[in-house]
Amino acid sequence: MIDLPPEAWEALRLSLRVAAVATLAGMPLAFAVAWLLARVAFRGRWLVEVAVLLPLILPPVVTGYALLAVFAPAGPLGFLPFAFRWTGAALAAGVMAFPLMVRPIRLALEAVDPRVEEAAATMASPWRVMATVTLPLIAPGILAAAILGFAKAMGEFGATITFAASIPGETRTLPSAIYAFLQVPGAEAATRGLVLVAVVVAVVALGLSEWLARRVAARVRGA
């Protein structure tokens, strides 16, 4: 396979862990927010929409700065173990990936025919309708959200380096490692190897999520 120095493998392993935790922790919240936006009419909904999309548009360094302001040791939530820890990298990655996790779930929920759910509700409890009708119909959307979120979390750089820095073995994720290798003469091979990994992850994730989005459409049609 690719010949990488140990530091690169370490960064890759760390990135996988950070992205996995960010995705697993982010998905339930993303589902709740997607449900809120797709199914509940409430005042101030635009605020939620803006808040969800904000990390996508803000300079990542600003998001990182905001996280730092809240979670730095002197900040209001500084007692939580995030700043300059791998958990902080996961938090930053999770926040940045959040919009990409909400969107496919929301689109899938909006594609489900509410009349079908209503008919099911005359025969089954709301929880059973959720488990046997809604979730199965939107399952590809949920998977797409997890894949996109995971890929985005793998590649997150700006907010992570601002909030969690680039400490080898703790917060030096794959993009931070690429950046670090670029600063060092003679690490071109390692750089190219990690860049290749990043590109493959992104392409595979996008391809899969596109395919899954089409699966949602087919599923609600019953194909």
Next chain:
Amino acid sequence: MLEARVRLSRGAFALDAEVVAPGGVTALFGPSGAGKTTFVRAVAGLARPESGRIALDGRVLWDQGTDVPPHRRGIGTVFQDARLLPHRDVRANLLYGAPGDGRLGEVVDLLELGPLLDRRPRHLSGGEAARVALGRALLTEPRLVVLDEPLASLDARLRGAILPYLARLKATGVPMLLITHDAEEVVALADRVAFLDGGRVVDAGPLAEVLGDPVRAARLGAGQAGVVLTEADGLGVVGRVRARDVVLVSERVEVAGGVVVPVRVERVRDGVAVCDTGGVRLLADVGDAPIEGMRFAVLRGGP
């Protein structure tokens, strides 16, 4: 027996209707916008009344202090669009609300669903999907089946094909509340009919009574007036005889495919003569024709 009083307003529209469905098929008939669907949604638990009372077989489903959720009401609902689960096959759809699969075979035979069991709803025709929806509602073992214009989205040919299945459903003895704006459906299936207009019940009664009264029958549309005759009436015709299929004549004549009975014209109203055949009422559509001296009726028709 369903006893439902529902008051509910939506903007300018106000529904205030009381319907009793004692058993058999009760039709709720009215034009679009009369409030039929809103009424049945309240009965099924899908819309919340502002006030009223809904009880089924003596059990309160809704009043100011009670709100039984839809799936616990013991009501099988059939919607206009079949609303089958797109990701499950017909078998799974049929059993979705069923307490078990013990009655599956019986219902599959009744509605002739055997060849469809392994198909997805996408691969069903409109008529097949409607039949599956009927079976699904029946398999919940309901105390009442509510049908919200089950045939309205089908073309005329398909409607004719599904009607016999509704008749089979009726024959199982399960009480039905049939929402419709199609007089033919009412006449073909109902035992009782309630007329809903502008959110209010303007008339209600047994179908035979309503059809036998030219004024009340007119609510179902011109041409629906007539009588429902049984063996006990002794006229030699069993089934429904429409007023337009009865001709008054002055002398006894021989007719092929018809029955001639002596009558006495009691009154004429709105072009319909109400006749007495010696205890049994008969309606004859006479329009503007003079009927002095008419003493016999020629009956055509049947079920």
